[in-house]
Amino acid sequence: xxxxxxKRFKLFLQEEEIMAAVKKIAEEIAEDxxxxxxxxxxxxxxxxxxxxxxxxxxxxxxEVSFVKLSSYRGLTSTGIVxxxxxxxxxxxxxxxxxxxxxxxxxxxxxxxxxxxxxxxVKEFKIASLFYKSEIYNGEYAIDYFGMExxxxxxxxxxxxxxxxxxxxxxxxxxxxDQMINLVLFGKPGAGKGTQANFLKEQYSLIHISTGDVFRxxxxxxxxxxxxAQSYMDKGDLVPDEVTIKMLRDEVEKHPEANGFIFDGFxxxxxxxxxxxxxxxxxxxxxxxxxxxxxxxxxxxxxxxNRGGKxxxxxxxxxxDRIKNRFEEYNTKTAPLQAYYESQAKFHSINGVGAIEExxxxxxxxxxxxxxxxx
Ligand code: IMP
Ligand code: MG
Numbered sequence: 001x002x003x004x005x006x007k008r009f010k011l012f013l014q015e016e017e018i019m020a021a022v023k024k025i026a027e028e029i030a031e032d033x034x035x036x037x038x039x040x041x042x043x044x045x046x047x048x049x050x051x052x053x054x055x056x057x058x059x060x061x062x063e064v065s066f067v068k069l070s071s072y073r074g075l076t077s078t079g080i081v082x083x084x085x086x087x088x089x090x091x092x093x094x095x096x097x098x099x100x101x102x103x104x105x106x107x108x109x110x111x112x113x114x115x116x117x118x119x120x121v122k123e124f125k126i127a128s129l130f131y132k133s134e135i136y137n138g139e140y141a142i143d144y145f146g147m148e149x150x151x152x153x154x155x156x157x158x159x160x161x162x163x164x165x166x167x168x169x170x171x172x173x174x175x176x177d178q179m180i181n182l183v184l185f186g187k188p189g190a191g192k193g194t195q196a197n198f199l200k201e202q203y204s205l206i207h208i209s210t211g212d213v214f215r216x217x218x219x220x221x222x223x224x225x226x227x228a229q230s231y232m233d234k235g236d237l238v239p240d241e242v243t244i245k246m247l248r249d250e251v252e253k254h255p256e257a258n259g260f261i262f263d264g265f266x267x268x269x270x271x272x273x274x275x276x277x278x279x280x281x282x283x284x285x286x287x288x289x290x291x292x293x294x295x296x297x298x299x300x301x302x303x304x305n306r307g308g309k310x311x312x313x314x315x316x317x318x319x320d321r322i323k324n325r326f327e328e329y330n331t332k333t334a335p336l337q338a339y340y341e342s343q344a345k346f347h348s349i350n351g352v353g354a355i356e357e358x359x360x361x362x363x364x365x366x367x368x369x370x371x372x373x374x
Pocket of ligand 2: 043044045046047101102
């Protein structure tokens with residue numbers, strides 16, 4: 001176990017396993033390029049160790065150069081890839097083989113391909129030591145890779161977490177125990193949004209609001225968004241399968257997350273099971289479900305006072321409609337409560353009082369789970 005900044009990592013790959021992967025790539029490339037003198041282009045900073053060891057395993061004449069790009073800031077890909085060091089000169093008519101440390105979403109790779117399309121190279125290939133095939137969604141096929149790895153955040157052997165860990169001989173992965181995955185329940189007006197924001201800040205969690213995820217997919221006409229739309233157009237409910245796939249995508253966008261807050265899902269026991277399956281497939285689990293409890297009369301008052309102004313929901317102004325939504329919540333949440341109680345994960349929080357008071361109560365639950373090590 002090692003600690004870098006605020007995070008703990010556990011051993012994932014030993015030096016020998018990494019070396020075997022480096023050697024494998026070097027041998028494959030040597031086989032393909034022995035007749036010519038290729039130019040290897042390492043991608044800084046992460047690939048420096050890989051390039052160094054790779055070259056020691058490469059037996060034939062070759063040249064080496066570097067480019068520098070940057071897309072990660074801390075743990076999350078910013079999605080913005082900058083060029084900090086440009087393509088080498090004299091590459092016209094030559095075979096260029098990019099040496100990357102890791103391929104994740106493929107954004108960096110896309111930028112690299114772009115960089116080299118304007119050059120007149122004879123051939124352009126990609127070799128990456130690590131390849132997160134589950135999350136990669138680029139069009140470019142990876143020509144050579146050392147090993148496929150799961151979608152976890154790793155450090156060591158050139159790879160960093162906030163610039164630390166590059167010097168490690170072994171590769172480590174983020175310790176999963178530190179994750180906090182929550183499901184948040186709350187009646188309309190109970191302050192779910194406010195509390196979700198607090199949790200997000202306090203514990204660096206990713207808030208997955210199912211409504212937002214739906215709107216995002218539909219607006220951007222993603223494959224899943226179009227599929228969902230096709231059901232909606234027919235006046236049908238979107239099948240759970242489609243929703244869970246959207247949630248899976250969201251989870252996969254954040255391999256580095258400290259945890260997730262699920263909001264608006266699950267709404268049925270079948271959905272709760274599907275969520276458990278999703279978590280399990282990622283070697284994660286729901287740690288707790290928190291229900292913000294409040295007297296309906298109090299909530300009714302709150303909502304009517306707000307007059308739907310804050311939420312922008314016109315049905316926040318109509319007493320009967322609000323009552324219907326309460327009723328719907330009660331009928332739907334009751335079986336879920338039983339489901340999560342059977343796993344000893346259900347926590348009901350008194351949702352009446354000052355925002356900070358409620359926040360404190362939620363914090364109490366999380367701390368009591370001993371999920372957070374200060
Ligand atoms: P992509 O553009 O999403 O494919 O990300 C590629 C770049 O992000 C790599 O060159 C790394 O610098 C960084 N990166 C991606 N995954 C990890 C990881 O697990 N640990 C450390 N850095 C990573
Ligand atoms: Mg890199």
